[in-house]
Amino acid sequence: MGSVTPIAQLRAAVEAASESVAGADGRARARPTLERPKQAGHGDYATNAAMLLAPVVGAPPRDVAERVGSELQSLLGEAVERVEVAGPGFLNLFLSHAWHTAALAHVLEAGTAYGGGAAAPAQRVNVEFVSANPTGPMHAGHARNAAYGDALARILAFRGHEVTREFYINDHGSQVRKFGESIQARARGAEPPEGGYQADYVRELAQALDGPADRDVMEVADAGLALMLERMRATLQAFGVEIDVWFSERSLHDGADPKVTQAFARLDELGQTYRSDGALWLRTSAHGDDKDRVLERSTGEHTYFASDLGYMLDKRERGFDRLLLVLGADHHGYVNRMRAAFESLGGDPEDLELLIMQFVHLVQRGERSSMSKRRGEFVSLDDLVGEIGVDAARWFLLQRSHDTTVDLDIDLAREQSSENPVFYVQYAHARIASIRAKAGAGRVEAALAEAGAHAGDLDPAERTLVKKLLAFGEEVAEAADRRAPHRIAAYALELAQTYTAFYRDCLVVGAEGEGVESFRLALSVASQRTLARSLDLLGVGAPDSM
RNA sequence: GCCCCCGUAGCUCAGUGGACAGAGCGACGGCCUUCUAAGCCGUUGGUCGCAGGUUCGAAUCCUGCCGGGGGCGCCA
Numbered sequence: 160m161g162s163v164t165p166i167a168q169l170r171a172a173v174e175a176a177s178e179s180v181a182g183a184d185g186r187a188r189a190r191p192t193l194e195r196p197k198q199a200g201h202g203d204y205a206t207n208a209a210m211l212l213a214p215v216v217g218a219p220p221r222d223v224a225e226r227v228g229s230e231l232q233s234l235l236g237e238a239v240e241r242v243e244v245a246g247p248g249f250l251n252l253f254l255s256h257a258w259h260t261a262a263l264a265h266v267l268e269a270g271t272a273y274g275g276g277a278a279a280p281a282q283r284v285n286v287e288f289v290s291a292n293p294t295g296p297m298h299a300g301h302a303r304n305a306a307y308g309d310a311l312a313r314i315l316a317f318r319g320h321e322v323t324r325e326f327y328i329n330d331h332g333s334q335v336r337k338f339g340e341s342i343q344a345r346a347r348g349a350e351p352p353e354g355g356y357q358a359d360y361v362r363e364l365a366q367a368l369d370g371p372a373d374r375d376v377m378e379v380a381d382a383g384l385a386l387m388l389e390r391m392r393a394t395l396q397a398f399g400v401e402i403d404v405w406f407s408e409r410s411l412h413d414g415a416d417p418k419v420t421q422a423f424a425r426l427d428e429l430g431q432t433y434r435s436d437g438a439l440w441l442r443t444s445a446h447g448d449d450k451d452r453v454l455e456r457s458t459g460e461h462t463y464f465a466s467d468l469g470y471m472l473d474k475r476e477r478g479f480d481r482l483l484l485v486l487g488a489d490h491h492g493y494v495n496r497m498r499a500a501f502e503s504l505g506g507d508p509e510d511l512e513l514l515i516m517q518f519v520h521l522v523q524r525g526e527r528s529s530m531s532k533r534r535g536e537f538v539s540l541d542d543l544v545g546e547i548g549v550d551a552a553r554w555f556l557l558q559r560s561h562d563t564t565v566d567l568d569i570d571l572a573r574e575q576s577s578e579n580p581v582f583y584v585q586y587a588h589a590r591i592a593s594i595r596a597k598a599g600a601g602r603v604e605a606a607l608a609e610a611g612a613h614a615g616d617l618d619p620a621e622r623t624l625v626k627k628l629l630a631f632g633e634e635v636a637e638a639a640d641r642r643a644p645h646r647i648a649a650y651a652l653e654l655a656q657t658y659t660a661f662y663r664d665c666l667v668v669g670a671e672g673e674g675v676e677s678f679r680l681a682l683s684v685a686s687q688r689t690l691a692r693s694l695d696l697l698g699v700g701a702p703d704s705m
Numbered sequence: 706g707c708c709c710c711c712g713u714a715g716c717u718c719a720g721u722g723g724a725c726a727g728a729g730c731g732a733c734g735g736c737c738u739u740c741u742a743a744g745c746c747g748u749u750g751g752u753c754g755c756a757g758g759u760u761c762g763a764a765u766c767c768u769g770c771c772g773g774g775g776g777c778g779c780c781a
Contacts, residue, residue: 198724207723210761220761246724247761292781334781354780408781438779449707453779463781491709492776517710518774522717558729559718562710564774566717571730576743580729586743594740641721649719652728659745668740705743 165262166629169193169235169252173206176230180223185215195626199619202243202251203626210248220248259625260611260678266628266685267610273685274631274692278319278639285474286312288485289395289402290327293387294338296360297394297540300487303519303565305540306556306698308485309400310644311514313696318639323479324403327470330384331408332463339380346372346379394541398549399698411469412461419461419469422504423454426468431503441468443499452496468500475506483512483642485561491515514642516561523569547572550699554581557697558648580652584690585702587655590662591687592703595680598668603680610681612674620664624682627657631689635696644697651693658686 163171170193178186191208209224216223224244231250232242238258243251266273288308291297297305309324316322341351345365351357364383365371371379388405395402411418423439426432431442437457441464444451454465474482484497494513501511521538544552551572558580559565577583595603631650638646667683670676691701 192723194723196724197727201724205724210723213761249724294781329781332781337781436779440779449777456779458779460779462779466781488710488775490776494709494776515710563718564711568717568730571717577745578730582743583729586741590741590744597740645719649728656728662740663745666740705741 164629164632165258165265166193166633168238169204172231172234173208173227175234176227177208177212179230180226181212181215185212188215195630196251201245201249203254203622204252205245206250206252207248209244209250213248224248224250256613256617259617259622260613262625262629263678263682263685264611266625266689267607267681271688271692273688274635275317276319277632277636281319281321282480283321283323283478284315284481284483285323285325285477285479286315286483286485287325287327288312289400290329291391292329292334293384293391294329294334294356295358296387297391299519299521299538299540299543299567300516302398302540302543302552303556304485304487304516305395305398305400306553307514307516307561307644310553310557310647310697311483311485311642313698314635314639314644314647317692317696318635320639324401326402326405328384328388328405328407328409331412331466335380335384336376338383339376339378342368342371342383343374343376343379398540398544399553406470406473408466408470411466411473417469418473419465422465422468422472425472426454426503429503429505441500441503443496443503446499446502448495448499452499464496464500467497468504471501471506472504475504481510481512483514485514485516488515488517512642514561517564519556519565519567521569522566550585551579551581553698554648557644560643560645580648581699584651584655584694585700586705587658588687588690588694588701589703589705591658591683591690594667594683595687598680603684606677606680607684609674609677611678613678614673615675618661618665620661621679621682624657624661624686627654628682628685628689631693638696647693647696651690651697654686654690654693658683658690661686 173191173193174186177189177191181189189208189211191206191211193204193206196202196205209227210220212227213220213223221244228242228244228250231252232239235252238255238261240253240255243253245251286308288311289297289301289305291301291304312322312324337352337355341355341357341361342365344351344355345362346368351361364386367386368379368382371382374382392402392405423432426441431445432454433440433442438453439455440451441454442451452464453462454468455461471482482501486493494515497513498508498511502508521543538546547555547569555567555572556565571579572581573579575582577586598606631654634646634650638644661682665679667679668676670679694701
């Protein structure tokens with residue numbers, strides 16, 4: 160069971176009541192909301208259906224509300240205690256004891272799958288993220304990109320989509336040679352060449368590699384890239400990120416019939432390219448870009464953009480329904496040309512989503528430091544994790560919307576107290592584990608079987624907690640559909656607060672009254688599972704003890 | 706000049722048409738014979754940048770302006 164959620168049932172009832180008052184046509188024209196009112200006196204749920212139907216029916220909103228309300232009352236039967244008309248025509252639903260206990264039973268029956276698996280239609284989604292340049296270490300900006308891309312992938316997968324996590328390796332082009340030259344120069348005790356890589360890690364690479372002073376430059380470059388990539392893989396893994404496909408840019412240029420060449424041929428067929436000044440241009444301006452872009456220089460060399468075309472062609476041929484690209488803030492100038500590139504290859508603009516991450520500022524002792532490489536102040540992803548741990552790093556990077564800049568307070572993130580939100584949420588989870596241990600596994604199992612037997616009046620904290628648990632499915636849907644993992648973080652914090660209020664007001668183990676202890680144990684188990692799932696979707700741990 | 710993001714409480718930010726705008730931090734004041742005090746409660750605090758418009762209803766949608774950040778190579 161569990162296919163129809165208690166919320167979905169309420170929605171269906173609102174739809175049916177609307178139809179019976181305004182007809183099928185009227186119902187179709189209104190899309191009523193069903194929301195949890197902020198104010199307690201406004202019931203468990205409220206709908207604006209009557210206000211939307213009023214102009215269709217041609218009657219005052221409150222009159223329509225009376226009619227819809229009485230329909231709702233008879234449709235919902237014993238699930239509802241009363242329906243009130245309020246304000247300009249809101250309908251406030253006050254739900255019964257039976258509805259609340261049945262709702263908890265629904266949550267429990269769904270088990271650990273609760274809240275997921277409902278995407279319609281399910282899509283094959285490619286999420287490309289991080290794609291850090293392998294010629295340098297990853298910094299805190301990449302950490303945000305990694306945390307976001309990974310959490311998004313987790314959420315989309317939980318929602319029921321088929322997800323591939325992909326990392327694009329920039330292992331082609333003149334920068335690779337420069338990288339090799341820089342390592343070699345350091346190995347020989349010299350300065351890197353003009354435009355080369357100056358930073359300390361290059362010196363360290365020169366020592367770690369086998370005899371770079373005397374080998375071929377490209378061999379040195381490749382060995383350097385391989386080592387850097389291996390380190391990135393390890394860093395990401397430690398950060399909780401597993402990449403499914405490591406895609407080499409160079410591979411797009413290799414072989415008898417390189418993908419880039421195939422892309423050129425395809426674009427030519429579609430009439431998207433032309434020759435001018437000896438170069439091959441793509442008509443990106445025909446698809447919203449400021450100007451056309453070069454694919455092949457007059458020298459015969461391919462531009463970086465040529466690789467992008469080959470890469471997109473490859474992704475399209477792999478059959479994804481959606482391509483998501485998680486890009487750093489410094490790449491937003493590429494959005495238009497990437498879109499244009501995708502459309503040039505015949506893609507539907509809706510199937511490519513470019514998600515731009517805004518910057519991260521680290522704040523320590525009230526001082527803000529930037530991630531700017533230019534100023535040489537950037538903190539590596541490894542440093543950040545070493546400083547505050549994976550859980551805090553991921554939480555703090557994920558709790559804000561991706562399109563707003565983040566101030567990451569290092570001191571707060573390290574705080575092992577309730578002032579630190581990630582700690583607070585984990586603590587609530589651990590607290591439930593402690594309660595379960597006190598009750599004993601056998602007692603908990605029995606409680607789950609008789610969760611609906613609560614015979615007394617429900618405490619307001621119990622009612623509130625049931626409704627907070629019910630909201631999880633919609634939160635997951637919103638987080639997935641709007642590419643917004645931060646909603647899960649906000650939800651997790653609210654659920655932890657709601658559980659904590661329940662814990663304060665309602666004794667669990669040893670509670671008096673028929674079925675009360677069982678109900679509260681079951682409610683605790685459902686809360687624990689949902690907290691654990693929320694944290695997992697963010698890639699944050701859910702410890703049983705702290 | 707053109708383009709993108711942002712402007713909501715002292716600070717960092719939620720809130721993509723509904724009822725008195727929310728959270729965390731900060732500040733101030735309380736709470737340990739009680740399932741984790743690594744905790745809990747309360748108080749404080751806002752012309753939702755500004756001006757128009759659409760709507761029964763706007764932080765939310767539209768237009769203009771102001772302020773902050775970023776991007777605009779036949780580099781990768």
